[in-house]
Amino acid sequence: MKVTQHLWFEKDMEAAIGFYATLIPGSSVHWVTPVMADTPSGPAGSVKIASFTLGDQRYMAIEAGPLDPFNHSFSIMVECETQGDLDRLWDALREGGSVEQCGWLKDRWGLSWQIAPTRLGELMSDPDPDKVRRVTAAMLKMVKLDIAPLEAAAAG
Known part of the structure; x- marks a missing residue:
């Protein structure tokens, strides 16, 4: 089993995770991609997801407009x-x-x-x-x- 923290960004996800990765040694952004299907948060391409690591911790992130x-x-x-x-x-x-x-x-x-x-x-x-x-x-x-x-x- 793998455990990964997941963060929901209203906007600017790429800027945020890129910034975080520059601050903590051993960190990197693995990939960012738009979701190419309509979602409850918007039309195809308007939602992005990403995978990144901060130090030794794995994260996923989504940019999909306001939620919580x-x-x-x-x-x-x-x-x-x-x-x-x-x-x-x-x-x-x-x-x-x-x-x-x-x-x-x-x-x-x-x-x-x-x-x-x-x-x-x-x-x-x-x-x-x-x-x-x-x-x-x-x-x-x-x-x-x-x-x-x-x-x-x-x-x-």
Whole structure:
């Protein structure tokens, strides 16, 4: 069995997935094609579908006009090894979008992302509950996550 996430774009699907593929190493757009039959969303050729990979995750996408907008019930989480990688990805995705607490943002297409340092998961799974509380308290004060203050909170 294969599991693939599927995204529905109202418009600009090719621009969105092409942009995403440039941001995350190991990503690529495999194919984009118009649907050559009439669909409930429009006449032949007005609907496009695509296959792409972000890092090691497979995705399909469709551009078929308005249906349900993206919301927080689905997000793409990217764990970054360095603050530089986190900053680069955050800055690119937030352009034209909006930022939120705790490393969340919405890109210009309305898709929710969580941009987090890999180190956060390590700190949050520490066996010391006091350390975890301090790290959590520090994270909850942040919009874009920052590794150095999280490490300082862990150290006490």
